[in-house]
Amino acid sequence: MLTGELRSQVDAIWNAFWSGGISNPMEVLEQITYLLFIRRLDDAHTLEENKALMLGKPMENQVFPAGADGRGRDYQELRWSRLKNFAPAEMYAVMSEHVFPFIRNLGDEGSSYALHMKDARFTIPTPGLLAKVVDLLDHVPMEDRDTKGDLYEYMLGKIAAAGQNGQFRTPRHIIKLMVAMTQPTPKDIICDPASGTCGFLVAASEYLREQSPQLFSDPVARVHFHQWMFHGYDFDNTMLRIGSMNMALHGVDGPDIRYKDSLSEEHAGDEEKYSLILANPPFAGSLDYENTAKDLLAIVKTKKTELLFLALFLRLLKPGGRAAVVVPDGVLFGSSKAHKELRRSLVEDHKLDGVVSLPAGAFKPYAGVSTAILLFTKTNSGGTEHVWFYDMQADGWSLDDKRQPLLDEAILGPTPAQPLTEAEHTKNNLPDALARWTQRGGSEKSRPRAAQSFCVPKADIAAQGYDLSLNRYKEVVHEAVEHESPLAILSKLQALEAEIQAGMAELEGMLK
Numbered sequence: 001m002l003t004g005e006l007r008s009q010v011d012a013i014w015n016a017f018w019s020g021g022i023s024n025p026m027e028v029l030e031q032i033t034y035l036l037f038i039r040r041l042d043d044a045h046t047l048e049e050n051k052a053l054m055l056g057k058p059m060e061n062q063v064f065p066a067g068a069d070g071r072g073r074d075y076q077e078l079r080w081s082r083l084k085n086f087a088p089a090e091m092y093a094v095m096s097e098h099v100f101p102f103i104r105n106l107g108d109e110g111s112s113y114a115l116h117m118k119d120a121r122f123t124i125p126t127p128g129l130l131a132k133v134v135d136l137l138d139h140v141p142m143e144d145r146d147t148k149g150d151l152y153e154y155m156l157g158k159i160a161a162a163g164q165n166g167q168f169r170t171p172r173h174i175i176k177l178m179v180a181m182t183q184p185t186p187k188d189i190i191c192d193p194a195s196g197t198c199g200f201l202v203a204a205s206e207y208l209r210e211q212s213p214q215l216f217s218d219p220v221a222r223v224h225f226h227q228w229m230f231h232g233y234d235f236d237n238t239m240l241r242i243g244s245m246n247m248a249l250h251g252v253d254g255p256d257i258r259y260k261d262s263l264s265e266e267h268a269g270d271e272e273k274y275s276l277i278l279a280n281p282p283f284a285g286s287l288d289y290e291n292t293a294k295d296l297l298a299i300v301k302t303k304k305t306e307l308l309f310l311a312l313f314l315r316l317l318k319p320g321g322r323a324a325v326v327v328p329d330g331v332l333f334g335s336s337k338a339h340k341e342l343r344r345s346l347v348e349d350h351k352l353d354g355v356v357s358l359p360a361g362a363f364k365p366y367a368g369v370s371t372a373i374l375l376f377t378k379t380n381s382g383g384t385e386h387v388w389f390y391d392m393q394a395d396g397w398s399l400d401d402k403r404q405p406l407l408d409e410a411i412l413g414p415t416p417a418q419p420l421t422e423a424e425h426t427k428n429n430l431p432d433a434l435a436r437w438t439q440r441g442g443s444e445k446s447r448p449r450a451a452q453s454f455c456v457p458k459a460d461i462a463a464q465g466y467d468l469s470l471n472r473y474k475e476v477v478h479e480a481v482e483h484e485s486p487l488a489i490l491s492k493l494q495a496l497e498a499e500i501q502a503g504m505a506e507l508e509g510m511l512k
Helices: 004-019 024-055 088-104 111-119 127-138 145-161 174-183 199-211 213-215 220-227 238-250 294-299 305-316 339-347 430-437 460-461 488-512
Strands: 190-192 230-235 256-259 274-279 317-328 351-357 373-375 386-391 453-457
Touching: 004 024, 004 127, 004 145, 024 127, 024 145, 024 238, 088 127, 111 127, 111 220, 111 238, 111 317, 145 199, 145 220, 145 238, 174 274, 174 317, 174 430, 190 199, 199 238, 199 274, 213 220, 220 274, 230 238, 238 256, 256 274, 274 305, 305 317, 351 453, 386 430, 386 460, 430 453, 453 460, 453 488
Parallel strands: 190 230, 190 274, 230 256, 274 317, 351 386
Antiparallel strands: 317 373, 351 373, 386 453
């Protein structure tokens, strides 16, 4: 959790960029990302230096090699700890002419965040702005992993607040709910084929740190966590850089964050590779139909990206693999052949576990479209007996364009610090949704369909043409209202008529 002082420091950095002539929030975040990366390189080099000194051995992994670069500058002068002390004009020259060429060629290290720096562009316009931002960043504590991660999340939130590229950002509390419902394990191989800023992968990594801390004591499990567990694909290079840095600052050393058009033939080779998929794929995204993978079109012949992504998820999951994905409500009740066939397949060929209907304002101010979370398990052999439905009416934040928190931070999200009162539940349904999800195989089966959550047998869903919209099955309880007898109502009407006639007669008398 960020302190007010740290928030103020980030705000000061952000405002320095804006007053210095960079007003595009994505460009601000990109430049901050590069500077954080440069600072991180120096920290890594210092760690290796200290290790070598302690062991009395030569350094094994030198980030900054001995000697000079191709332009005659000592590599050691490219380190953050040296660079920050230069005069503004010299700092600017070294940064643009030496540091950025250096980080663009670090891809051979193999780490994804280094790989994505190959296209790094230095766009800070003046030496004065650079010196100011470097000084501000240097005073931000970056030693603690939680602080680093929270700082970057706060900056990602500022992109969303600026109203640009908000489509890349799923609300963090919704992500945490989806992660908690799928319960990642140390043996999972997790993928987000529309990764954006890697919010789902970050949340999964944080969940594992909290729930399975023992994995870091096991050398095999630890290597799996850092090198093989997390996979994210996107076809926006800016998002890849930002997502890679987000993972790095949350303490994941070598995630697989790659450039890939997930719906194209490029997914060949990834079939049945992953045990968990967490995603919020693009709704009505642009589609190169000619290059769309033929095996996906064989499942659903459509141009709708949300349907093709669902077909892709089924391709990518191992048998027994599970998924939690955000879909627009149209997926639940669309009447096209592609819509119906995909829903039929989820129910009959695999195991559809649950449908969580999200509040209509969950993605405001960027989109007002109604959405839901689909939770399913790939089986290739059916398995759906009941489908659990949850009618989420409040997620802890106002459902207008401002999306302000309605409760204290400690009782927001799916796992609050203390149980919520009934009044607090009306403002934050997430903890209740998570608790009831865990009971979907037991007590939830006997809940009436007028309740906020309930189960529907597969036969009922098949009878409704595999319609998955909650309102198709939810029963509305009408409160009993006592009505007067017809004779009493007639008597009142006759009395009212007499009053009107008397009033009209009095009015006529006045006019005469």
